[in-house]
Amino acid sequence: MRAPVSGFVPAPLAQLRWGILLLVMAIGGFGLVVLFSAAGGSIYPWAFPQAVRFGAFLCLAVAMSRVRPSTYAAAAFPTYGVLVVLLVLVELLGAVRGGSQRWLDLGIIRLQPSELMKPAIVLTMARFYAMLPPSETRKLFSLIPAGILIGVPFLLVLVQPDLGTGLMIAFSGVTVMFLAGVRLRLFIGGALLVAVAAPLAINYGLHDYQRNRILVMLDPESDPLGTGYHISQSKIAIGSGGITGKGFLNGTQSHLDYLPEGHTDFAFATMAEEWGLLGGFFLIVAFMVLIRWGINVGLRAGDRFSRLTAAGLATTIFFYVAINMAMVMGMAPVVGIPLPLVSFGGSAQMTILICLGILMSVDRENRRIQRW
Known part of the structure; x- marks a missing residue:
């Protein structure tokens, strides 16, 4: 039977969650404005590549929304296995950037498997507990395979070293x-x-720079020109923005290069300096609406795998936002977690939009079941 249409719009497009898509596009569009300003009013070198990737990954999310959740359940363990192999290859053959070995250089693209492991670990754990009888979930022995599933990628990412991504996983x-x-x-x-x-762990398990970041978080003034420089300049940028900010393209901390990584990890500080509390409030509310929608998708899901997957992916987005904002405000150590859809970089952008695609898939299945 031919798919119905709503006016001139084909049914597959009409059935999309356009409210959520528009919200995501608003966050991503605001991020492009921040990157445009961080480059001094130019679409290069950050805003244009970010826009191209955003469009491509958003199309990927829409395509993923057409896949049934049962397919994601079947693919969970194989995907986990492939990513574990890729993490091992990163340790053996990976490209080094910024002192960390996190990427596989494939020529056309530079892949960071640890980013893909963030949604993959949610799918894997959801699949494991969906297969486990509910009566067995609360027994102690069920923690052993669950701990192994989490511990293997965590340790592989930790030795890269990438403490922030490891903790996220x-x-x-x-x-x-x-x-x-x-x-x-x-x-x-x-x-x-x-x-x-x-x-x-802090004294004997971490690298010196990781240990210093934790100590500086507790007392940023102990090394204001060294390890504490990022946090100090970030606080100055956020505080100087006030309620309404200094105005678009009028930031000083980022434009005068006082704020390191103002287009990546500290993009929120770049935004807050120019857009002030109002800009920060917009981002926080927008992410809260997105996360709340994801949790509601999980609450409406009809099976255990879909419920755990949707709630887990929504929580993953929350961790991204909460850790980054706490980091730039000096409430958490600097661990290299970007602000999703705002910070420059394709890996985190891809991860968030993959999460969105799977969430829309679960939501689509929920609505299909409700129609029946």
Whole structure:
């Protein structure tokens, strides 16, 4: 039977969540404005490549929304296995940038497998707990395979070294465990164990620069021209923006190169200096609406895999936003987590839009079931 149309719009396009797509395009468009300003009023070298990638990945998200959630469930474990192999290859053959070995140079593109592992770990953990009988979820032995599934990519990413991405992978996986119904006392015990082990990990398990970032977060003035320089300049940029900001193209911290990485990790500080509290409020509300929609998609889902996947992916987006904003405000160590759809870079942009595509797939399946 021919697909119905709504006016002149084909049914597949009419069925898309245009409100969410427009919201994502508004966030991405605002990010392009920030990058345009960070380059001194030029579309190069950041805004134009970012716009091209955004358009391509948004089309990918729309295409992914047409795939049934059952297909993602079937592909979860194979995708996880492929990405683990790629992470091993990164350690053996990866390209080094900024002192870290995180990329596979494929000639045409430079792939960062650790970014793809963020949505993949959510799919994998959701698939694992969807296969596990609910009565077994709360038993202690079920934590062993779950811990291995999370621990392997976490350790492989940690040795790159990339503490921020490793923690994101761990947080996303543990969140799915919590949502699946693992006993709360196990999380409390794990948190206490982490609290006890943290001093040892900081002193003996981290690189010197990672340890210094944690210490500087607690006291930025201890090294204002060294490790604390990023946080100090970021705070100055955000604070000087005030309520309404200094105005478009009128930022000083970024334009005079006082603010390092003002187009990547500290793009929020670049934005806040020119757009002030109002610009920050827009971004926070926009991301809150997007995350709330993702959680609601999970609440409406009809099967365990879809519920865990949607809630886990929405939480992954939340971790991106919360960690980056806490980082640029000096409330968290500088761990290299970009602000999604705003910071320059294709890897995080791709990850967020992949999450969006899968969320729209679950939402589409929810509406199909409700029609039946």
